[in-house]
Amino acid sequence: MVMAGGLVLFQTLQSENEITTYLDKSVPYIGTDIPRMDGIDGDGIRIAVIDTGVDFNHPDLFGWGPEGKVVGGYNFIDEGQPPMDNNGHGTMVAGVIASDGQAVGIAPKAKILAYKVSENGEGVSSDLIVRAIEKAVEDDVDIINISLGVNKTNAKIERAINLALEKEIFVVTAAGNDGPGLHTIGSPGRNHGSVTVGATYNNLTSSLVATLEVDGKPFTVIPMVGSTKLEDPITEKIVFAGYGKVDDYEDLNVKDAIVIVERGSDVEGEMLYFSIKESNAAHAGAKAMIVYNNVPGIFLGELIHEFIDPDYSPQIPTVSLDREEGLEIIESIKEGNTASLHLFYNPDFVVHFSSRGPVSPFYIKPDIVAPGAYINTTQNNAGYNFTSGTSFAAPHVSGAAALLLQKDPQLHHHEIKSLLLTTVEPVSDAYGQQFSLHDAGSGRLDVGNAYGAKLIIMPPNFVVNVSSDSLVSERHLKLKLIEGTLDNLDVEFQGPEFIKFAHALEGDFLQIKMSMTEERFGDHEGKIIISHDGTRYTVPFWMHYTQGSISVSQQNQKLSFDIFYPDEWSFAKISVTNSKDGKVETTTMTPNKKATVEIYENSEYWIDAKIKTNENTTSAYNTIEITTLPENIQRLDMDIPVKQIGIIAVIVSVVGIFGIVKRR
Numbered sequence: 212m213v214m215a216g217g218l219v220l221f222q223t224l225q226s227e228n229e230i231t232t233y234l235d236k237s238v239p240y241i242g243t244d245i246p247r248m249d250g251i252d253g254d255g256i257r258i259a260v261i262d263t264g265v266d267f268n269h270p271d272l273f274g275w276g277p278e279g280k281v282v283g284g285y286n287f288i289d290e291g292q293p294p295m296d297n298n299g300h301g302t303m304v305a306g307v308i309a310s311d312g313q314a315v316g317i318a319p320k321a322k323i324l325a326y327k328v329s330e331n332g333e334g335v336s337s338d339l340i341v342r343a344i345e346k347a348v349e350d351d352v353d354i355i356n357i358s359l360g361v362n363k364t365n366a367k368i369e370r371a372i373n374l375a376l377e378k379e380i381f382v383v384t385a386a387g388n389d390g391p392g393l394h395t396i397g398s399p400g401r402n403h404g405s406v407t408v409g410a411t412y413n414n415l416t417s418s419l420v421a422t423l424e425v426d427g428k429p430f431t432v433i434p435m436v437g438s439t440k441l442e443d444p445i446t447e448k449i450v451f452a453g454y455g456k457v458d459d460y461e462d463l464n465v466k467d468a469i470v471i472v473e474r475g476s477d478v479e480g481e482m483l484y485f486s487i488k489e490s491n492a493a494h495a496g497a498k499a500m501i502v503y504n505n506v507p508g509i510f511l512g513e514l515i516h517e518f519i520d521p522d523y524s525p526q527i528p529t530v531s532l533d534r535e536e537g538l539e540i541i542e543s544i545k546e547g548n549t550a551s552l553h554l555f556y557n558p559d560f561v562v563h564f565s566s567r568g569p570v571s572p573f574y575i576k577p578d579i580v581a582p583g584a585y586i587n588t589t590q591n592n593a594g595y596n597f598t599s600g601t602s603f604a605a606p607h608v609s610g611a612a613a614l615l616l617q618k619d620p621q622l623h624h625h626e627i628k629s630l631l632l633t634t635v636e637p638v639s640d641a642y643g644q645q646f647s648l649h650d651a652g653s654g655r656l657d658v659g660n661a662y663g664a665k666l667i668i669m670p671p672n673f674v675v676n677v678s679s680d681s682l683v684s685e686r687h688l689k690l691k692l693i694e695g696t697l698d699n700l701d702v703e704f705q706g707p708e709f710i711k712f713a714h715a716l717e718g719d720f721l722q723i724k725m726s727m728t729e730e731r732f733g734d735h736e737g738k739i740i741i742s743h744d745g746t747r748y749t750v751p752f753w754m755h756y757t758q759g760s761i762s763v764s765q766q767n768q769k770l771s772f773d774i775f776y777p778d779e780w781s782f783a784k785i786s787v788t789n790s791k792d793g794k795v796e797t798t799t800m801t802p803n804k805k806a807t808v809e810i811y812e813n814s815e816y817w818i819d820a821k822i823k824t825n826e827n828t829t830s831a832y833n834t835i836e837i838t839t840l841p842e843n844i845q846r847l848d849m850d851i852p853v854k855q856i857g858i859i860a861v862i863v864s865v866v867g868i869f870g871i872v873k874r875r
Contacts, residue, residue, distance in 0.1 A: 240414045240558070241582065241607060242659025243317055246614045251662070253318025256613040257282070258308055259347035259355040260606075261340060262301030264294040264327035266591045271312030272305055272323070280309065284325035285346050287339045294327035299591045301325060303598055304358050306589030307606035308613070314589055317610025317658070318617075324352055328359070337365050340399070344371040348378050353616055356609040357399050358385040358602035365398035370792040376404045381616070381624040383408060383609045385601040386577045387566035391509065393649060395566040396576050403574040403790060406612075406628055409565040410583025410604040411558065411638060411655055418558040418584070420641040421530045423501070425449065425540055425550045429642055432501065432530035433563055434554050435485055437514030441528060444553035445469060445498050451541050453477075455488035455500070466496035469550050471532075471540060474505040474512075485512045485529065486519045493526035499552050500529045503537020511563060528554050558582075559638040561650050565601055568649040572832050573788075573817040575648050575672050575753055579632055581607035581656040611658045618662065619693075625669060626691070632671035633741075633748040634660035648672075648736050648751050666743045667691040668721075672751045676832045677727055678760035680775050688721040688739075688750065695744050706737020710754070714739075725754070732756050761785070761820040761831040768840065769807045772800065774820060774831070782823040790815040811844045813837050 246252075267274055267281040274280050275293050286294040296302045311319035326343035329335040340359065347355050355375055372382050382405040389395035390409075400407040412418030419440060423430045447469050453459035455472035470492045476483040485502060492500040504510055509532065514525045530552070532540075540548075562584045568576040583604030590596035612627050622630075635654030638646050645651075653672060669689045677684050690697060697716065704712035709729035715722045723739070734755055741748040759776035761783075774783055785806055787796045791814045800806035810816065820831040 241317075241611070241655075242657050242662070243614070245659035246618065246662045249618075251614050251617050253309060253321030253610065253613040253617055256318065256321045256354065256616055257324060257350075257352045258318075258321050258609055258613060259284070259324045259326055259343075259350070259352040260301055260305050260308070261326045261328055261343045261347070261355065261357045262296075262304055262359065263298040263329045263332050264296035264301045265305045265323055265325035266296045266299075266302040266589075267293070267325070269302060269306075269589050269591070269593055271310035271314050271589050272302065273312075280311065280323055281305075281325050282322045283350055284323075284327070285343070286327045287342060288327050288330045294325040296325070296327070296591060297330060298332040299596070300332045300358070300602065301327070302591055303588045303596060304356065304602060304606050307586060307603055308356065308610045310589050314587070314595060317607055318613035321610070321613045324350055335359065337368055337398075341367045341371045344368075344375055348375050348380060352380060354381045354383065354609050354612050356383050356606055358605050360385060360387045360397050360400055364401055364793050366792045366794055368398045369402050372399055372402045372405055373791050376624055379624055381612045381627050382406070383605050383612065385605040386410070388564045388600050390565045390567050391563045393567045394569065396568055396570050397566075400566070401570040401576065401793070403571070403576075406579060406608055406631065407577040407652070408583075408601060408605040408608050409567075409577040409580040409651060410562045410599070410601045411565075411580045412560050412562060412584045413582040413586070414558045418556050418560065419554055420557040420560050421528075421552065421554045422641045423530065423532070423550060423552050425543060426548050430532065430536050430540070431509065432532050432552075433509060433511055435502075435512040435514050435529045435531060437486075437525045438528045438530070438554060439525070440556060441554045444551045445528070446549060446551040447498055449501075449540060449544055449548055449550045450497075451544055452492065452495075454483060455491055455502070456483065457491055460491065460495040463495070465492070467498050468496075469499045469501065469552055470495075470497045471501040471503060471537065473537070474502050474510075474531075484516070484518060486514045486516070486523055486525070489514055489525055489527060489529045490523065497527060499527050501532050501537070501540075501552075502529065503532040503540075504534040507534055509533045509563065528552065530554070557639070557641060559636060559655050560640065561638060561646050562599070564599070565604075565650075571788075571817070572755060572819060572830070573674055573790075573834060575652060575674070575751065577652040578628070578672075579608060579635060579652045579654065579656055580604065580638060583607075607656055611656060611661065614658060615661060626667050629667050629669050629671040630661045630664050631656065633668050633750060634664050634746065635749055636660075637749075648753055653749055653751050660746065664746055664748070665692065665694040666741075666746070666748060667693065668741065668748055668750055672753075675725055675752055675754040676757070677725070677754065678757045678775070678831065679730075679777050680760055683724065683726040686723045686725075688723065690719045690721055692719070697743070699744060701742040703740040703742070704737065705740060706752075707731070707735050710735065710737065727756055732758055755830075755832055757831045758829050759820070759822045759831040761818055761833050763818050763833050763835045765835065765837060765839075768809050768811065768844065770810060770816065770818075770835065771805065771807050772818070772820070774800065774822060776822055776824065778824055780822050780824045784821045786819045788817040788819070790817060810837060810840070813840050
């Protein structure tokens with residue numbers, strides 16, 4: 212099943228004035244005012260929205276057919292009927308892209324093609340997504356937006372997206388809402404060719420973040436909905452107050468303290484709302500409250516909800532905390548401690564629900580982040596709604612791509628991707644540290660920067676593999692000028708001190724050399740900053756420094772492997788992934804037994820070796836680009852794993868013999 216990516220947090224707004232005020236702030240935030248001054252508004256660009264349909268009766272998305280906003284599409288749920296949205300998810304996505312009325316989208320003059328693959332937003336088969344992608348390709352769209360996803364790899368979806376990319380269609384996918392844990396992006400966001408979008412806050416006063424330090428050690432906390440910012444940090448002792456009930460404060464002095472309480476209740480079935488806990492703590496004299504989880508992980512709590520007392524109003528800042536860290540803080544209370552809590556606005560902050568990478572050791576995901584929290588957009592029945600989710604971050608990027616494509620219709624999809632990814636704004640956590648590539652990709656979308664760029668850099672990010680027997684990696688970046696010359700190019704390295712960096716400009720290529728100066732096995736990341744003609748371009752890299760290495764060579768349809776390891780090793784499992792569809796072939800080898808894998812099409816193949824030694828299992832990586840195979844090679848196994856073929860062959864043999872006996 213495929214789950215819709217949006218998470219609705221607020222009810223419909225009633226005030227049109229509030230809507231206008233919000234859009235006056237949010238649209239310029241990502242720089243859309245700059246192309247609009249040149250008359251660039253998405254006119255002539257066709258954008259496919261694969262979702263729950265679109266309410267084309269909404270005044271901001273009005274019209275079905277060639278003269279309307281929604282010029283085409285297909286209803287895969289009720290074939291023969293227009294793709295009307297009965298859920299609202301697709302209408303909200305389309306509104307971010309191209310609403311043109313009271314609400315104004317990123318590309319308000321772009322046209323929408325609605326491909327309805329779900330009726331209620333609860334789920335849809337992956338086959339319908341594949342059919343919708345294929346239909347969008349057939350309908351000659353320029354951009355495909357997919358704000359739906361699954362929590363695993365789906366080879367059919369991967370291949371369909373790759374076929375769309377081969378047709379020069381720009382594909383945007385939502386990262387998903389399963390964060391903040393790592394490895395939480397599923398298909399289609401896993402696709403290496405699409406632009407996968409995570410979510411940040413926006414520039415509204417809802418972009419509240421928090422820091423908590425206990426005796427100088429930082430902890431990750433999330434402000435509860437309804438908390439307000441602090442002018443200055445609160446620095447006080449921490450007091451544990453059980454579950455935060457009234458009885459828990461008896462004989463407990465919490466005046467001016469920061470109290471920490473456990474989520475939930477010790478009474479089965481009791482609904483002890485966060486608002487009740489906050490009210491009890493405030494009445495007891497506490498300055499702030501921390502609620503740690505009663506199950507593993509962190510959560511977003513709400514002080515303001517439908518069950519609160521009508522007279523209730525939050526009085527003290529309240530944050531949520533991971534269970535393990537909460538127990539750690541409680542343990543430290545025995546020794547006496549001091550905590551400092553601060554709540555403040557930070558729009559360029561990756562929202563906790565935004566799914567994280569990595570999805571593969573061979574490429575970086577997500578690619579980029581964009582506003583996806585507290586987004587006000589079109590809703591069914593002529594309404595407007597505050598909503599959150601990476602579903603609504605993705606259409607910001609789709610709209611941005613439409614503006615770039617209108618400005619220059621000759622741009623290839625990978626060039627649009629480069630312009631968007633290399634011109635981002637950095638995003639930092641509550642402590643001022645830049646988010647990892649696995650959290651934020653290259654950074655936060657800035658349409659104005661991308662629109663004004665005069666240089667296309669490819670690739671816009673890359674992965675580096677070095678090992679104990681090969682400490683140096685050389686790469687090149689292709690520089691394509693839109694305007695000007697390369698005479699005023701400035702290059703800066705931002706990364707670990709133990710990585711030595713050198714570069715040289717040779718024609719329209721920037722040659723890069725990275726080498727390890729210390730034995731720091733593991734993963735490292737950094738950025739190459741290229742300044743050109745007043746614009747700052749960011750090219751992130753992800754480095755794997757492994758003890759062992761694997762080399763690969765091709766002979767006709769076979770890939771052969773050799774493994775180096777500085778110590779004795781006994782066994783290696785090798786996985787070979789076809790980048791076109793994500794299909795994986797595996798084999799094994801030992802020091803005395805070589806290994807090969809058969810391949811059937813031209814593609815880039817990713818090789819991942821798990822090398823077993825006497826002490827542990829380590830990884831080694833490599834890639835190979837195959838371009839020499841003839842087309843339409845037939846697979847004898849018909850995509851059935853080798854082991855299964857063996858079983859089937861035995862069954863066929865037995866049935867054949869049994870049949871002979873019966874006939875006799």
